[in-house]
Each structure stands twice: as structure tokens, then as C-alpha cells.
Amino acid sequence: MEKRYDPYENVISVMDKAMEIGRIDKYMFEILKNPQRETKVYLPVEMDDGTVKVFEGYRVQHSNIRGPFKGGIRYHQECDLNEVKALATWMSLKCAVVNIPFGGAKGGIKVDPKTLSKRELCRLTRRYTYAIEPIIGADSDIPAPDVNTNAQTMAWVLDTYSMLKGKPCPGVVTGKPVELGGSKGRASATGRGVVISAKLLLEQEKKELKDCRVAIQGIGNVGGNAARIFYHRDAKIVALSDVSGGIFSEDGLNADQVSEFVEKGGLLVDYHEPGIRHITNEEVITCDCDLLVPAALENQINAETAEKLQCRYIVEGANGPTTVEADKILEERGITLIPDIFANSGGVVVSYFEWVQNLQELTWEKSQVNDMLENILSKAFNEMLEERKNSNCSYRMAAYIIALRRLIYAEEIKGIFP
Numbered sequence: 001m002e003k004r005y006d007p008y009e010n011v012i013s014v015m016d017k018a019m020e021i022g023r024i025d026k027y028m029f030e031i032l033k034n035p036q037r038e039t040k041v042y043l044p045v046e047m048d049d050g051t052v053k054v055f056e057g058y059r060v061q062h063s064n065i066r067g068p069f070k071g072g073i074r075y076h077q078e079c080d081l082n083e084v085k086a087l088a089t090w091m092s093l094k095c096a097v098v099n100i101p102f103g104g105a106k107g108g109i110k111v112d113p114k115t116l117s118k119r120e121l122c123r124l125t126r127r128y129t130y131a132i133e134p135i136i137g138a139d140s141d142i143p144a145p146d147v148n149t150n151a152q153t154m155a156w157v158l159d160t161y162s163m164l165k166g167k168p169c170p171g172v173v174t175g176k177p178v179e180l181g182g183s184k185g186r187a188s189a190t191g192r193g194v195v196i197s198a199k200l201l202l203e204q205e206k207k208e209l210k211d212c213r214v215a216i217q218g219i220g221n222v223g224g225n226a227a228r229i230f231y232h233r234d235a236k237i238v239a240l241s242d243v244s245g246g247i248f249s250e251d252g253l254n255a256d257q258v259s260e261f262v263e264k265g266g267l268l269v270d271y272h273e274p275g276i277r278h279i280t281n282e283e284v285i286t287c288d289c290d291l292l293v294p295a296a297l298e299n300q301i302n303a304e305t306a307e308k309l310q311c312r313y314i315v316e317g318a319n320g321p322t323t324v325e326a327d328k329i330l331e332e333r334g335i336t337l338i339p340d341i342f343a344n345s346g347g348v349v350v351s352y353f354e355w356v357q358n359l360q361e362l363t364w365e366k367s368q369v370n371d372m373l374e375n376i377l378s379k380a381f382n383e384m385l386e387e388r389k390n391s392n393c394s395y396r397m398a399a400y401i402i403a404l405r406r407l408i409y410a411e412e413i414k415g416i417f418p
């Protein structure tokens with residue numbers, strides 16, 4: 001029986017194992033285990049009916065050893081400090097494995113955004129920005145979108161922060177609308193990175209995307225963009241899901257059509273088309289496919305579901321979708337997995353490009369952004385392959401070993417004491 005899932009315990013336990021496999025001295029582990037700063041804020045917000053509700057918000061800054069803190073903001077009813085700590089730690093590891101000059105952070109608010117009007121969400125976002133304003137900034141900590149937040153949310157953060165500073169500060173957030181200094185290609189970057197990861201993995205296996213039957217859990221920013229790109233590269237999308245459930249078609253789904261329906265506010269439970277059948281979210285994870293992309297929340301591939309998987313490959317679009325117990329089962333069952341800290345890094349890589357464009361007051365073309373993203377991911381993938389050979393380990397262990405070595409080296413040369 002699997003014990004209660006704790007995302008922070010999960011990431012610490014994977015770090016521990018990677019240090020052993022990579023023969024990394026553990027004297028720095030205590031530092032990396034703990035975030036540099038945890039901030040909790042209480043946010044009074046006036047509701048449309050005139051009542052006041054107080055929401056709990058967080059910003060955890062795990063490490064800025066390799067560059068300014070960086071990471072998204074999540075709105076979710078189950079979000080808590082522990083989850084945000086795990087997400088912030090994954091950000092430090094992610095930026096290190098693809099070798100971009102950022103540290104790791106994450107923010108969140110415990111709220112179900114579906115229960116708020118657009119004006120209430122705007123007021124909540126502005127209040128949160130006001131509360132964390134002293135600890136964010138283009139040279140200190142740069143938020144971005146995550147679950148249930150998007151370019152509109154980032155526009156509100158940017159506007160509130162700029163008002164407080166008395167000048168436009170585009171570099172304080174990434175993933176903002178292109179019209180406000182966002183980068184072309186950022187909205188689809190995480191999904192694009194997932195597809196690039198799948199392509200790089202399949203090349204190792206002497207296979208191609210066009211021969212692949214893909215199932216994707218979550219059709220939001222990451223899953224929806226990945227689905228469209230897979231579809232346009234001739235992979236067959238057999239299953240897609242959102243919070244309401246999943247749809248399956250042996251002949252393949254038209255990802256453009258389904259995404260358009262979802263982008264207009266539709267739920268998949270209401271999506272109907274000849275030849276599709278409705279399935280549960282667990283059935284999406286365990287359906288008959290070659291490649292599974294979890295792109296929703298943590299703890300989806302656990303000891304229970306891992307035994308039932310029918311896929312051959314997993315590319316983790318979500319952060320932390322797989323538990324430590326499940327990882328063991330996947331290895332025993334010969335299911336190959338590209339880990340979140342590499343597979344979903346496309347978002348933060350293009351966030352880095354956005355930040356560089358903002359600081360230099362430049363705008364780059366989408367083709368340039370996409371080419372640079374592919375170059376960074378290909379280089380980091382080759383480093384993972386090399387480490388896999390040297391340490392005779394999984395892709396997850398290889399990614400963690402590379403990231404931990406980089407973080408520890410930066411700690412060492414900086415020196416611990418001021």
C-alpha cells in the first residue's frame with residue numbers, strides 16, 4: 001500500500017537517490033533540501049457581492065545560486081506551501097539541467113479560480129502581486145504562468161508591479177501577452193519542448209513520431225499545445241483528457257478541433273464526435289498507446305496506475321506526475337520515461353529568451369525562438385545520454401545528477417559564508 005503522497009518528500013527522495021548513483025558527496029544536501037526563503041501571504045479580496053474573502057498565497061524561493069529565482073504561479077484549491085516547495089525545488093533542478101542562468105522558485109494561491117469572476121480574479125492577482133512585490137523583480141525573482149494562470153494573469157502582475165515602481169517593468173514576469181513584451185513562441189513552448197523530448201527519445205529507439213500512438217492527460221497550456229504539435233507532426237493522438245474526463249479514438253483525434261472546443265470553454269465530457277468514446281482520467285493514463293504524456297497534476301502515475309500502464313514510453317509534461325514507488329515499477333516493466341525537469345523545460349527556456357529580449361529591448365521572430373529552444377534541448381539531451389552511460393541509470397537519474405552537480409558546483413565556488 002502506497003503511503004500518502006507528499007510532493008516535497010518525493011523530490012527530496014529522488015535527489016537523495018541521484019546523489020548515491022552519481023556518487024555525489026552529500027555534504028551540500030542539507031542546503032539543497034531547504035528553500036532559501038518561504039513566503040506566506042494572506043490576501044483580502046472584495047467579492048462582486050461586496051463581501052470580503054481572505055485567500056492564502058505563497059512564494060517559495062528555492063535557490064538563486066545560478067541566477068535570479070524563476071518559476072510559475074499556480075491557482076488551485078489544493079495548492080499548499082508543501083506543494084509549492086516541491087515545485088520550487090523542481091525549478092532549480094530544471095534550470096540547471098538545461099543550463100540556463102536561473103535559479104528556482106514557485107508561487108501559488110489556494111483558490112479554485114472557476115468559482116471567481118474575471119474581475120475577482122484580477123483583484124486577487126493584484127493583491128497577491130502587491131503582497132510579494134518586495135521579493136520579486138527582473139533581477140531577483142521572475143514569475144510566469146502555471147496551472148490555471150495564463151498570459152492575462154501575467155499582464156495583471158506586470159501592471160500592478162509597474163504601477164508600484166512608477167515605470168514599465170516588462171522583465172518582472174514572463175509568459176505575458178506579446179503586445180506587452182511577451183516572447184513569440186512562449187505560449188506553446190512547454191508543449192513544443194514535450195514534443196522535442198519525445199522526438200529525441202524516439203530517435204534513440206530508432207522510431208519516429210509518425211509511428212506513435214499518443215495519449216495526453218490534461219489539455220491545458222502544456223497538453224493542448226503538445227497535442228496540436230504532435231498532430232501536425234503526424235503522430236496519432238488516441239486519447240485526450242481534462243478535469244471532466246477523457247476521450248478516446250482508435251483512429252486518432254483531430255487535436256486542432258478538440259483544442260479549439262476546449263479553448264472556447266468547453267469540457268471534454270460534453271465533446272461529441274462520431275467514433276470517439278468517453279473514458280475516465282485513469283483510463284487515459286492506462287489506455288493502449290505507445291507514448292503517454294501526463295500534463296495535468298502530480299501523483300498521476302503511482303504504485304496503483306503504474307502496474308496498469310500499457311504504454312512503452314512516458315514524457316512528463318506535468319511537474320511531478322510520477323511517484324518514487326511508480327518509478328521503480330516502470331523500470332521493472334521496461335517503460336522508458338523522460339523526466340519532468342527536462343521534458344517540460346521548454347517553457348522556462350523560452351521564458352529565459354523572453355527575459356533576455358526584455359532586458360535588451362529586442363523582439364525575436366518565432367522561428368528564431370523555436371530553433372534556439374530545439375538547440376538547447378538537444379544539447380541537454382546529449383548530456384543526459386552521456387550521463388546515462390557513465391552512471392548506468394535512468395533518464396531521471398541522469399537529469400538529476402547533472403542538475404545537482406551544477407547546483408553544488410555553484411554553491412562551492414560561491415562559498416557558503418558571506
Ligand SMILES: NC(=O)C1=CN([C@@H]2O[C@H](COP(=O)(O)OP(=O)(O)OC[C@H]3O[C@@H](n4cnc5c(N)ncnc54)[C@H](O)[C@@H]3O)[C@@H](O)[C@H]2O)C=CC1
Nearest residue numbers: 146147148190218219220221222242243296318319344347
Ligand atoms: N504552463 C507552463 O508553461 C508549464 C507548466 N508545467 C506543468 O504542466 C502541468 C500542466 O500545466 P498547464 O498546462 O500550464 O496548466 P493548465 O491549467 O493550462 O491545464 C491543466 C490541464 O489539466 C486538467 N486537469 C486539472 N486537474 C485535473 C485532474 N485532476 N485530472 C486530469 N486533468 C486535470 C485541466 O482540465 C487542464 O486541461 C502542471 O504540472 C504544470 O506545473 C510545467 C512547465 C511549464
Ligand SMILES: O=C(O)CCC(=O)C(=O)O
Nearest residue numbers: 071072144146347348351
Ligand atoms: O516559465 C517559467 O518561468 C516557469 C514555468 C514553470 O512554472 C515550470 O517550468 O514549471
